[in-house]
Amino acid sequence: MSFLEEIQRRRTFGIISHPDAGKTTLTEKLLLFGGAIQEAGAVKNNKIKKTATSDFMEIERQRGISVATSVLAFIYKDKKINILDTPGHKDFAEDTFRTLTAVDSVIVVIDVAKGVEPQTEKLVEVCRMRSIPMLVFINKLDREGKDAFDLLDEVEQKLGLHVTPMSFPIGMGYDFQGIYNIWEKKLNLFSEKSKTSITESIEFTDVSNPDLEKAIGVKAANTLREELNLIEEVYPPFSREAYLNGELQPVFFGSALNNFGVKELLDAFIEIAPSPQPKKSEERLVDSKEEKMTGFVFKIHANMDPKHRDRLAFVKIVSGVFKRNSPYLHVRHGKNLKFSSPNAFFAEKKEIVEESYAGDIVGLHDTGNFKIGDTLTEGEILNFKGIPSFSPEHFRYVNNADPMKAKQLFKGLDQLMDEGVAQLFTIEMNGRKVVGTVGALQYEVIQYRLEHEYGAKCTYEPLQVHKACWVEATNPKNEEYKEFLRVKQRYLAKDKQGQLVFLADSDFTIQMTLSKYPTVKLHFTSEFK
Secondary structure (H helix, E strand, O other): OOHHHHHHOEEEEEEEEOOOOOHHHHHHHHHHHOOOOOOOOOOOOOOOOOOOOOOOOHHHHHHOOOOOOEEEEEEEOOEEEEEEEOOOOHHHHHHHHHHHHHOOEEEEEEEOOOEOOHHHHHHHHHHHHOOOOEEEEEEOOOOOOOOHHHHHHHHHHHHOOOEEEOEEEEOOHHHOOEEEEOOOOEEEEEOOOOOOOEOOOEEOOOOOOOHHHHHHOHHHHHHHHHHHHHHHHHOOOOOHHHHHOOOOEEEEEOEOOOOEOHHHHHHHHHHHOOOOOOEEEOOOEEOOOOOOOEEEEEEEEEOOOOOOOOEEEEEEEEEOEEEOOOOEEEOOOOEEEOOOOOEEEEOOEEEEOOEEEOOOEEEEEEOOOOOOOOEEEOOOOOOEOOOOOEOOOEEEEEEEOOHHHHHHHHHHHHHHHHOOOOEEEEEOOOOOEEEEEOOOHHHHHHHHHHHHHHOOOEEEEEOOOOEEEEEEEOOOOOHHHHHHHHHOHHHEEEOOOOOEEEEEOOHHHHHHHHHHOOOEEEEOEOOOO
């Protein structure tokens, strides 16, 4: 296969949703269709002892939530599909925002009973900002839920999307009989007996065919015909161009737990979803079809295998081919590195790959060379944009609970912060460490992982900080800036990159500081240069 054909057959996408809308279950079922795993383990179902393939951290298994972004790949109908399953929990939103920089399209999962939830709104906003093509999957149709048209309205109004249904449910919850696939003009029926398997799909190129009554009953057949007419009048026909530009979002209905509507979603997805897209760097736009390899680190995961202290840097390849044992320039360090065992993720197995193409995600073993946002190239100086650190919302001092293990604690904190789990600030005056996180659950995760992976114990102490503001001095030599440093010294810290940060205790303090020191600028993300 030629280099360009390889790139054309890649589909790299993320799955986003509010916690518990069935995102991990959908990921599992997609892997099942790709033949990548033999049986899917639903997150909540205790009868199946196999836990979900994509949740590998102990804390995730205990709570039934996804904390880390996992990468899974499989081949389906000769397309190479890379899925990034993102954390649904809002305390890990930052990880999800970063993951969205590495995908070419997104599937948004919505729970039929709960409709559009706050976390979904936040994530969709990020996708809209970057005009990422989105596809909506309305899940859990085997339960009682909202009316299909009401849901479509809610998606349009709350998420600001323009939708067009590609499939439509026949009944819901107890009366659920199946789905009419508008895209392929087929009827898929739910088998009555087991409520989990699907009977063969029946083609209905013409819905006015009287056989429809035999299949689903007179009442349901009439309702379906009316609804399909209404869809034709109200919603625009699907246009791939509008979808790729982020202007139109196709909607599918189904039940991931019962495998229902998942295959239809996947079949349509591989046909319409974009192959790897160009990406902006600070220097220029990089096209995926360029011959030379470029890529960036969007995530770092320490201790994928607790027995071996290893860190994996997840690299999204933007253009060209990544080859094992070839030297690549680490742009920030300005030195060449070789990788003898680059990993690809194939369902639950990591395997060493010789070549990876634009669109793929490669895991590189890292001894501390990488930070989130680092770029690898074949020599060109490039810096990919759009991987910011946001100001955390919770702040606590970290204290060492075991004086004998100070070294382990610092090493553990250092590595976990490189992963982007949270941010570390060091107070200038006394060198005390402050951990800032987006959500409170992360403190538990940090404590748990420090103890189980690094053998270090820590305690926390509350700290009254409202926001971390990155400081930019328009004129570092003037008296005003020196006065700012002197007056505010108790509240000044350095982040991991050594940038100066002002830890403000309230909005009022921020406003007062800005009016008192007009030449000092304060930013709420680290990416202001």
